[in-house]
Amino acid sequence: MSLTEREKSQGPREIHPIDSNDGRIGHSEAINSLNYKQTKRHLLPRHIQLIAISGAIGTGLFIGTGSTLHQAGPAALFLGYAIYGGLIYIAFNSMGEMVSYLPIDGSYVEFASRFVDNSFGFALGWLVFYNYAVTVAAEATAVAGMINYWNTDINNAVWCTLFLVSIVVFNVWGVRWFGEGEFYFSLFKVFLIVGLLIFTFITMVGGNPQHDAFGFRSWNHPGAFHAYIASGPWGNFLAFFSTFVGAAYAYGGPDYIAMTAGEAKYPRRIYPNVFRRVIYRLLVFYIGGVLAVGILVPYDDPDLGTSKKGAGSSPFVLAMVRMSIPALPSIVNAAILTSAWSCGLANSFTASRVLYSLALRGTAPAIFRRTFRGVPIVALGVVVAFGCLSYMSVSNSAATAFGYIVNITGATWILNMGLQQIIYIGFRRGIAYRGIDRSTLPFAVKRQLPLAWFALCCYLFLFFTNGWVVFTRGNWAVDDFLFAYLSAPIFVALYLGHKIWTVSHGSTWKLHRPRDIDLDTGRDEVEQDEGTYPPLPTTKVAKFLHWLWGA
Template sequence: MMEKHPDHGGIEKGEPAESASTPESAGVGNVELQRGLSGRHLNFIAIGGTIGTGFFLGSGAALSKAGPLGCLLSYLFVGTILWSVMVSLGEMATYIPTAGALSAYATRYLDPSLGFAVGWLYWFSWAITYALSLTSAGLIIQYWNADFNMGIIIAIFWVVFTAVNFLPVRIYGELEMWLSSLKVITIVGFIIFGMCMAGGVGKEGRLGFTYWRDPGLFAEYMATGAVGKFVGFWAVLIQASFAYQGAELVGVGAGEACNPRKTVPRAIKTTFWGIMILFVGTIFLLGMIVPSNDPNLMSDASNASASPLVIAATRAGVNILPDIINAVLLTAVLSAANSNVYSGSRILVALADEGQAPAILKKTDARGIPTYSVALTAAFGLLAFLNLSSEGGRAFNWLLNISGVAGLVTWGSTCASFIGFMRAMKAQGISREHLPYVSLWQPYTAWYGVFFCALVALTQGFTVFISWATSDFFAAYISLILFVVLWVGHKLVFREKFVDPYMADLVRGRYNEEGDELRPGERSERL
């Protein structure tokens, strides 16, 4: 064993190198998933679920609302919240790598009713987002040919990506890696392009920090003066919270990771720093090369014409970029569609394994694929056909609103679950010093995440209180209302008690040093 060492806020114990042999089985209760995902697969599953059209298209509106510095500070601040979630998840996911871990940990360490509510809300979020991804793919393709039939596009991509998720998990991971790689390459290319443009390449000449001085560091949003600048900062902070969601998918895939004690901590660190560098770097350079008062930033189009990357290229006189960016946007939504079905199906597996969903949903085939969970999640993608009519489109938008805050609820419950996890370890006499991965400043980091996730979730619809509209209120808060109904309803029906830390399950799904799963009542000589 190598000595423990600090690395980006965590401590990791050396483990044997990953085996190149056939993936081992990952027993989770009666679930027999296959441990076929490497660290790079986990990285790209999370990156693929995070970097989507919301970032490629929405960052322009963010710059317009808050200005270059306000936008940058918002993304940096949300990055600290994400860090608290990722390191809390890292300790639990390396100790007990469970499929669909985000709801399972809430059930084991805090409250079964909370795990039920979080799991079903989070599953619905990914299931309905699959339908959104299919619709977005149609809109992007119509950029090249407005007469192309949307229904045909939706049907083709639904068949393709549903079929992909019935393939062995290693094949899924490889496909997701290549799809996500194109997005990463595009962002890195834009960062290089932005640096060149700021330095003087382009018809506008050397820009530097020109737009930081005029129109200024901060923009006003919905109000004037200091209040308007703060409102702009907070509006982008909420937008950034949604943009970063998906990074936690590292934990969803932990149950199918090879050698999770080694791959999961490394994947969590790489995913966090990779996403932060890509997002913050892009936002920083975007504020240098596009003024926050450019009227094109507030476009509500769903194709390349709304991308701030295209706006920047147009200002620089580069006219070939729109088609390239549109192709990348198509790749982005297809990668997201791929991740949507995977993550949603694994959440169903976790719910079924904890007795909170029909047991059939945790059954797997000979290749370790949870076929029933994949089929149910994929079926929700057919809701994309609602968008073919105006009445159906309105119904679809309401369903989409339900998923809006699910990620923040999941982030907050993950940090809260870690606090329960620490409490259970202390009660059962297990020292954190011997865990495969130990993060710094706990439990304060987790409390920080709980507080700000709750604060952002409660205030994400604040604009409705500035200009009241009842329909807008329900659109903004229907997901929180549904979460409370699920949590309280489950508790009233099943009379579940909060988890006693002395009785919390710290064994099921854990593996000893020899790679054998521990059974209830067992303890390995070493952690």
């Protein structure tokens, strides 16, 4: 009998959270941090469900789609978002299997170290942390810009300060406060997008001040496609292809949901329901949203893609102004303001938990493991410090530097989606080695492994082509090139730097073997939580709430 066969017959080898020769710092402290949970499972099922919806709706849908529509036309916009939505659905299913099986602190950043390689987790963690931390600063400036729609007399630094203070308030008093804040912010988002879809239908059939039943007129004049870079059918195809980049930034990914897993009550009951419902959110909110945008505004509207104050360049607001509908633009601006605020709150939560998980693994200073009321308070302080970079945007002299800081990892969103598929492939290697029946997993999708390989190829292709415009004649720009591609060499540098250091301390250049993939650490705590499940509801109201929230 071979060694591998003998190990399989004897059951899984005991996996130690930290090996003394793997080159990670703070060996003994890291063991304690992994073995003794410090965060609290206070996020309720309704919090998780609404946070999941919140991650699917952002300013990219309400405002960013305008520039994509202007560039590509309504049909290209619709097709691009629909096809990219399929990739996002695959990514959510990959994450759903891992998170539902092992809902722990650090989530996919921790999985990267366990299922692939310690250096892979190090590089991914620090890249993702920086991206989310600087996005907090970007959202602070977005909030100030939304308020400028009504008032420009007060310095934007005041609004940035209020935004950062709110982040501290919602986070520092415990994860339940964060959950409540995201719950109500997410409700506003849902009401907004549903209201805008209803608004689109009513106005397109003639329910507007002009009594003009315009229907799909803009698809005929000026047209369904707007040729981009080239002319004719080739230009139409390039227009369609260019929509994927905008879709990637608008859709986001499963990161927000995944990073809440270590602080959610009843995760193995909630998360399968959350991930099963993703497809419906994608269809209603994004596919429906971009269809509405292409109906309301023709792609040749001169204000599309401009930088008007607040939501002034939103296709929905532009349509309302063109139809001479009073009050509604201000209401939409207010709702989009809450959307930007919600995104900033979610980004601060995610960034602080990523830094906390890096500290647990020993690849960030141990001080970032410190918690207050179950909140990684020192890590949160670092995130708020990054948010203070938003004050640079207030000064004309520093605004350019601020743009570089925020955009340095511009295409990380696309790269991150691809790297998550590599983590999932590692997870499946571990599951196969253990001989675990996938039908026993809390959440499993048929043929997900080949779909993950397909999504990995697609995401890598999109990443390496996302800056293709800069290579066309007359469109070279250093800023755009760095925005599109700098995140890849940063990831490689982080990976190789950590790998060289760990190899010098006795580690190996190889990725984890299937027998070394850790599927166990943290599972006992999760299974203990399962024992606290409330009894199944018996009344009609309770059954409805159970169906609505998943637990």
